[in-house]
Amino acid sequence: MKTIMKYVVADLIRNKVIVVYAIILAVLSFSVLSIDENPAKGLLSLLNVTLLFVPLISILFATIYYFNSIEFIELLLAQPVRRNKVLLAEYAGLTISLSLAYLLGVGLPVMIISPNLAAITLLMSGFLLTLIFTAIALLIFVLFKDKTKGIGAAIAAAMFFTLLFDGLLLIFIYSFNEYPIDKAVLGITAFNPVDLARILMLLQLDVAVLMGYSGALFKKFLGTGTGSVYVVICMLFWVLLPLMLSVRVFRKKDL
Amino acid sequence: MIHINALTKSFGSFKALDNISLNFAKGRTVSLLGPNGSGKTTLIKSILGLVIPDKGTISINDKQIGNDWQYRSHIGYMPQIGRYPENMTIGQVIKMIKDIRKDNVQYDEELITQLGVDKISSKTMRSLSGGTRQKVSACLAFLFSPGILILDEPTAGLDPLASEILKDKIIQECNKGKLVLITSHILSDLDGITNDVVYLQDGKLIFYKSVDELQHMTSETKLNKMIASVMRNEHTKTADI
Numbered sequence: 001m002k003t004i005m006k007y008v009v010a011d012l013i014r015n016k017v018i019v020v021y022a023i024i025l026a027v028l029s030f031s032v033l034s035i036d037e038n039p040a041k042g043l044l045s046l047l048n049v050t051l052l053f054v055p056l057i058s059i060l061f062a063t064i065y066y067f068n069s070i071e072f073i074e075l076l077l078a079q080p081v082r083r084n085k086v087l088l089a090e091y092a093g094l095t096i097s098l099s100l101a102y103l104l105g106v107g108l109p110v111m112i113i114s115p116n117l118a119a120i121t122l123l124m125s126g127f128l129l130t131l132i133f134t135a136i137a138l139l140i141f142v143l144f145k146d147k148t149k150g151i152g153a154a155i156a157a158a159m160f161f162t163l164l165f166d167g168l169l170l171i172f173i174y175s176f177n178e179y180p181i182d183k184a185v186l187g188i189t190a191f192n193p194v195d196l197a198r199i200l201m202l203l204q205l206d207v208a209v210l211m212g213y214s215g216a217l218f219k220k221f222l223g224t225g226t227g228s229v230y231v232v233i234c235m236l237f238w239v240l241l242p243l244m245l246s247v248r249v250f251r252k253k254d255l
Numbered sequence: 256m257i258h259i260n261a262l263t264k265s266f267g268s269f270k271a272l273d274n275i276s277l278n279f280a281k282g283r284t285v286s287l288l289g290p291n292g293s294g295k296t297t298l299i300k301s302i303l304g305l306v307i308p309d310k311g312t313i314s315i316n317d318k319q320i321g322n323d324w325q326y327r328s329h330i331g332y333m334p335q336i337g338r339y340p341e342n343m344t345i346g347q348v349i350k351m352i353k354d355i356r357k358d359n360v361q362y363d364e365e366l367i368t369q370l371g372v373d374k375i376s377s378k379t380m381r382s383l384s385g386g387t388r389q390k391v392s393a394c395l396a397f398l399f400s401p402g403i404l405i406l407d408e409p410t411a412g413l414d415p416l417a418s419e420i421l422k423d424k425i426i427q428e429c430n431k432g433k434l435v436l437i438t439s440h441i442l443s444d445l446d447g448i449t450n451d452v453v454y455l456q457d458g459k460l461i462f463y464k465s466v467d468e469l470q471h472m473t474s475e476t477k478l479n480k481m482i483a484s485v486m487r488n489e490h491t492k493t494a495d496i
Contacts, residue, residue, distance in 0.1 A: 003351065003354045003355055004351070004355065007340070007343065007347065007351045008340065010342075010343070010347070011340035011341070011342045011343050012342075014342040015341075015342060068338075069338075069340065070338075071334060071336055071337065071338035071339075072338055072339055072340060074305055074334060075332070075334055075337070075339075075392075075395075076355070077303070077304070077305055078303045078305065078327060078330065078332035078334075079327060079328075079352065079355050079356055080324055080325050080326075080327040080328040080355075080356060080358070081324065081327075081355060082324050083324070252307055253307075254266070254300075254305070254306045254307060255300065255305040255306065
């Protein structure tokens with residue numbers, strides 16, 4: 001598995017999209033951080049960039065890459081290797097390259113200009129989002145036979161988690177506002193990795209006003225420490241579940 | 256060497272393979288023929304474990320392939336369409352497959368030199384033409400001198416010179432006692448290299464005969480004439496019924 005992963009990474013770090021992705025993130029980070037005197041504000045802006053771009057780019061790029069590699073995956077599977085090893089090696093190679101682009105693009109400027117715990121948390125949430133959305137892309141790849149449908153599903157999934165989910169949550173809160181739904185909202189938040197990433201970051205910054213409803217609830221019920229641990233565990237589940245499902249489906253997939 | 260028993264596979268309502276039973280012995284070159292969508296590639300992919308059959312069994316060297324994967328070290332596969340990671344060079348691709356098949360350290364690099372692939376090993380896969388990619392695929396299939404060679408449309412897209420080199424290699428390997436499975440639409444390319452012919456249509460086995468038998472039956476010398484003649488007879492037979 002390591003062998004295949006090594007070569008996938010070697011292929012991807014020379015991929016133009018990955019390089020451009022890293023450069024755009026770096027330019028954005030440098031400019032955002034140097035505009036404002038208050039580094040916390042800069043980090044917040046970067047958080048918004050992360051929450052919008054990382055899921056979309058990760059899931060789209062990964063889906064397209066998986067579908068384009070289908071003939072190569074066939075060739076690898078014709079060699080004496082286990083099926084799940086090939087699949088997980090492709091996943092690992094992609095995640096490593098995309099995270100590397102993110103950690104270099106955002107991490108480097110942030111660590112130079114304002115190295116603190118909040119900055120590390122931002123990088124952590126961006127990294128976890130990359131892991132999660134590359135895993136969701138893998139699941140889409142094994143479930144769909146057709147590339148176009150797969151890309152459609154990837155866009156739909158990204159839109160659902162970045163935009164639609166919060167809207168639905170708002171409707172839910174609005175319709176049941178006469179009931180004690182605080183804990184329910186906490187639970188529902190776990191179903192959206194983007195929300196989890198946002199909360200993880202906001203728990204570190206002292207900006208309760210900006211946290212929104214669910215963020216404030218987290219702070220109230222769990223406090224910063226337990227809240228963060230809970231969020232990270234939820235996010236790790238978001239990595240593992242799609243991966244395990246993908247391996248299961250792939251075991252029986254016809255290529 | 257390969258023993259296929261009552262193999263059935265459907266994709267939705269489409270029956271790609273319908274109760275196919277075949278035996279392939281070593282030292283033979285077997286051509287899989289049939290119109291588009293007749294199940295040739297599905298049959299090959301089932302042997303490679305890429306397609307999981309609904310029913311039936313496949314045994315290779317008397318061992319049934321189930322969830323086992325080691326058996327594929329006996330097989331060299333040349334796919335119909337070779338696509339590789341774009342930014343890898345030819346040298347890297349060859350090195351990678353060698354790294355994956357570490358169990359085998361004796362390499363057969365004859366084709367690499369004959370096809371001139373070694374001279375362009377620093378080119379990236381993205382910059383290659385379809386034919387050159389086919390050459391790389393061919394080199395990879397023969398690299399580990401496996402006992403079974405599975406070639407899916409090997410000569411499609413190759414220039415005449417490369418195609419002749421590949422054909423000579425196939426004959427040479429077959430004479431060494433290997434089993435070679437080929438699918439091709441170019442029957443003239445199979446002339447002189449194939450020993451047996453398997454003809455599939457709509458997922459069913461129409462016939463499995465040696466070239467000598469076919470020659471005897473049809474008194475033709477060219478493979479395409481033989482096949483045409485047999486198919487004509489089949490048609491008139493079914494028409495009679």
